[in-house]
Amino acid sequence: MLAVLRCVIRRDLLLAARRRSDVLTVLLFFVIVVSLFPLGAGPEPALLRTIAPGVIWVAALLASMLALNRLFAQDHADGTLEQMLLSATPLGLIVAAKVLAHWLVSGLPLVLMAPVLALQFDLPLPYFGVLVLSLALGTPVLSLIGAIGAALTLGVRGGGALLALLVLPLYVPVLIIGAGAVEAMASGLGAQAYLLLLAAFLVVAAAFAPWVAAVALRISVE
Amino acid sequence: MKGNINWFKYSSPQTFYPLAGTLAPWFGALAAVFGAAGLYIGFFVAPTDYQQGEAYRIIFIHVPAAWMSMFLYLVMAFWAGAGLMFNTRLSGMMASALAPTGALFTFIALWTGSLWGKPMWGTYWVWDARLTSELILLFLYFGFMALQAAIDDARRADRAGAVLALVGVVNVPVIYFSVQWWNTLHQGASVSLTKAPTMAATMFAGMIVMAFGFWFYSIAVTLLRVRCIVLERERNSEWVTEYARDFR
Amino acid sequence: MLEAVDLRCERGARTLFRGLGFRLRGGELLRVTGANGTGKTSLLRIVCGLLAPAQGEVRWHGGDIRVLREEFWGRLVYIGHANAIKDDLTAAENLAVSCTLGGSSADDAQVRAALRQLGLAGCEDLPVRALSQGQRRRVALARLVPSGAVPLWVLDEPFTALDAAAVDVVQQLISGHVAGGGAVFYTTHLEASIAAAVSLCIDLDRGAG
Numbered sequence: 001m002l003a004v005l006r007c008v009i010r011r012d013l014l015l016a017a018r019r020r021s022d023v024l025t026v027l028l029f030f031v032i033v034v035s036l037f038p039l040g041a042g043p044e045p046a047l048l049r050t051i052a053p054g055v056i057w058v059a060a061l062l063a064s065m066l067a068l069n070r071l072f073a074q075d076h077a078d079g080t081l082e083q084m085l086l087s088a089t090p091l092g093l094i095v096a097a098k099v100l101a102h103w104l105v106s107g108l109p110l111v112l113m114a115p116v117l118a119l120q121f122d123l124p125l126p127y128f129g130v131l132v133l134s135l136a137l138g139t140p141v142l143s144l145i146g147a148i149g150a151a152l153t154l155g156v157r158g159g160g161a162l163l164a165l166l167v168l169p170l171y172v173p174v175l176i177i178g179a180g181a182v183e184a185m186a187s188g189l190g191a192q193a194y195l196l197l198l199a200a201f202l203v204v205a206a207a208f209a210p211w212v213a214a215v216a217l218r219i220s221v222e
Numbered sequence: 223m224k225g226n227i228n229w230f231k232y233s234s235p236q237t238f239y240p241l242a243g244t245l246a247p248w249f250g251a252l253a254a255v256f257g258a259a260g261l262y263i264g265f266f267v268a269p270t271d272y273q274q275g276e277a278y279r280i281i282f283i284h285v286p287a288a289w290m291s292m293f294l295y296l297v298m299a300f301w302a303g304a305g306l307m308f309n310t311r312l313s314g315m316m317a318s319a320l321a322p323t324g325a326l327f328t329f330i331a332l333w334t335g336s337l338w339g340k341p342m343w344g345t346y347w348v349w350d351a352r353l354t355s356e357l358i359l360l361f362l363y364f365g366f367m368a369l370q371a372a373i374d375d376a377r378r379a380d381r382a383g384a385v386l387a388l389v390g391v392v393n394v395p396v397i398y399f400s401v402q403w404w405n406t407l408h409q410g411a412s413v414s415l416t417k418a419p420t421m422a423a424t425m426f427a428g429m430i431v432m433a434f435g436f437w438f439y440s441i442a443v444t445l446l447r448v449r450c451i452v453l454e455r456e457r458n459s460e461w462v463t464e465y466a467r468d469f470r
Numbered sequence: 471m472l473e474a475v476d477l478r479c480e481r482g483a484r485t486l487f488r489g490l491g492f493r494l495r496g497g498e499l500l501r502v503t504g505a506n507g508t509g510k511t512s513l514l515r516i517v518c519g520l521l522a523p524a525q526g527e528v529r530w531h532g533g534d535i536r537v538l539r540e541e542f543w544g545r546l547v548y549i550g551h552a553n554a555i556k557d558d559l560t561a562a563e564n565l566a567v568s569c570t571l572g573g574s575s576a577d578d579a580q581v582r583a584a585l586r587q588l589g590l591a592g593c594e595d596l597p598v599r600a601l602s603q604g605q606r607r608r609v610a611l612a613r614l615v616p617s618g619a620v621p622l623w624v625l626d627e628p629f630t631a632l633d634a635a636a637v638d639v640v641q642q643l644i645s646g647h648v649a650g651g652g653a654v655f656y657t658t659h660l661e662a663s664i665a666a667a668v669s670l671c672i673d674l675d676r677g678a679g
Contacts, residue, residue, distance in 0.1 A: 015556060088544030
């Protein structure tokens with residue numbers, strides 16, 4: 001069983017490595033969206049410092065949603081998904097492996113890129129740790145919840161926009177707590193409670209979301 | 223045992239169709255009676271509020287609508303979940319028939335809430351915890367309807383919608399509490415509905431009566447909508463063909 | 471070992487077939503024929519458990535496959551209409567992945583031997599993007615070579631896009647599997663001759679046969 005999961009992760013990473021442009025597109029989208037905010041809201045450093053966590057989080061949310069389409073669509077189109085559905089390994093575990101691989105190529109780069117963007121917003125250095133940690137805990141939750149949406153909208157017309165409509169409302173708690181972590185630290189409250197809450201979200205989502213997505217996949221492929 | 227048989231008898235669309243047709247007008251009439259009574263209490267019986275004047279009377283629409291919006295989401299998720307578990311066709315139809323009414327009440331709650339907000343808070347919109355989670359609830363309804371509309375195969379639409387509704391139900395409390403926490407952090411305790419002056423008994427009675435009116439209305443329109451969905455989905459079956467022949 | 475009882479299949483509002491049943495034992499070959507749109511692929515997907523029948527059930531050694539799930543899927547090789555291979559991976563990588571997913575782990579030497587048997591010598595390390603339609607089909611079918619121990623093969627149109635030589639190889643694989651006590655369930659609209667002791671046929675044009 002572990003061999004199957006390792007094989008799925010390895011295959012998805014290999015595919016991403018051969019299609020680097022897909023990964024780069026998401027990362028560039030993230031950078032561009034974040035860079036647009038100072039142009040729209042004005043360059044006052046005080047204002048930028050206040051909105052920085054929210055802007056970076058919202059942009060990460062949109063970027064990770066943009067990447068969701070790829071999670072199952074290609075496997076669905078070429079028939080690999082049917083093979084996964086007929087595997088002797090429980091589908092929930094395969095989905096979990098796919099989500100992990102997906103996060104490594106679409107979520108992790110955002111986490112690593114965030115400090116650079118925070119510099120643009122003049123965010124003080126001590127906050128960088130909390131920002132990165134909150135994104136590192138939060139973006140996997142986004143991928144996990146997003147997997148359910150991606151599974152439900154598989155092969156449906158207007159899939160992309162529909163996916164956004166389904167998934168974005170469910171992202172709200174992660175956004176609030178994630179961006180809140182940095183803001184709480186800025187207001188001197190300490191970010192620990194927020195980070196623990198994000199970690200709790202991650203544990204719950206990791207335990208349940210792959211199985212829900214597996215049910216959704218079986219419904220969609222039928 | 224007898225009850226059991228009846229239950230499954232009415233879970234078939236063919237037998238439910240005439241039953242829904244018989245019940246709908248009665249619930250419609252009840253809705254009209256309760257709605258009129260609720261409005262009467264709200265406008266003529268309930269005393270004028272010493273703080274907010276006459277403007278507060280919008281709560282006789284606002285509060286029951288907000289209650290219904292959440293209640294209907296639960297009912298919808300219940301039917302959707304039942305459909306997923308027992309594989310009954312009618313449950314899925316009930317869920318899709320409930321969604322537009324739920325979305326309507328959510329919208330009414332938001333709309334009246336913002337109208338009420340203007341005299342109370344001096345602005346049409348505040349990012350109050352209740353308003354914000356109500357807005358997200360509206361998005362959840364829209365997502366459910368959009369997903370069902372986008373899928374052609376009725377069975378898949380029902381089942382996919384059911385998964386979404388159940389995920390939504392799990393999320394609603396999480397959303398509510400996270401928004402509330404966020405809200406208190408940002409604004410401190412501003413004017414909140416719970417801190418309104420203690421409510422007069424007549425005011426409460428008005429809201430309850432109104433809530434019943436809305437509830438009966440929901441049942442009536444849901445039954446009517448289920449009838450449409452039944453006809454649409456079963457259009458190739460014999461009984462619908464016969465039914466249509468009788469119409470001509 | 472595989473048995474179907476009173477299957478009914480509906481797609482959209484149309485009933486494709488009803489009252490369909492069959493019994494397939496080890497060492498038997500079952501061919502499904504029928505015009506386009508008669509539900510061949512749907513029947514195969516029902517037999518695999520990908521699609522729920524509107525009525526009836528499929529049993530594996532007496533147990534409903536929708537209850538057995540993973541236990542049944544471990545005894546099954548399904549090669550669908552789509553090849554389930556990735557353009558960006560090489561033929562060998564594709565085959566290794568599909569074997570692992572299917573539960574029959576094949577090492578690199580076995581993978582290469584399987585590809586050579588299907589006449590893909592020299593193409594093992596080419597990205598599949600560079601291969602022709604027939605060659606891709608061969609990559610997908612090469613999975614049958616290391617899957618001899620899996621009792622049930624379900625194949626959707628295995629011979630499409632193949633040339634005469636490849637058709638021969640696949641026919642040999644199938645008859646070898648049947649001779650070894652396995653069961654094969656496949657669709658085709660070709661009159662293929664596969665040597666098998668017992669050969670059943672379901673013709674969806676005429677209803678269950």
